[in-house]
């Protein structure tokens with residue numbers, strides 16, 4: 001069953017991906033807290049109101065992608081095996097690189 005979740009759109013039928021690294025660009029983070037709401041066991045806000053990782057447990061890849069997708073500034077980059085970037089997708093990367 002298809003849903004409207006960001007992770008479904010990003011991952012499509014490829015459910016076998018393994019998240020190996022998550023990087024938060026503190027310069028892009030505006031402290032909106034969306035990532036913390038979706039994955040409170042992975043993300044928290046520091047004293048500067050910037051997100052940081054509180055765990056390296058990346059087993060729930062769909063939720064990590066969902067948290068990254070929820071970020072209004074695409075401050076969260078998610079990588080998989082071989083350093084492949086899983087998020088943001090190519091059509092949103094120009095926003096990060098600008």
Ligand code: SF4
Nearest residue numbers: 029030032033035071
């Ligand atoms: S959703 Fe994005 S902007 Fe908001 S706290 Fe998380 S990383 Fe920062």
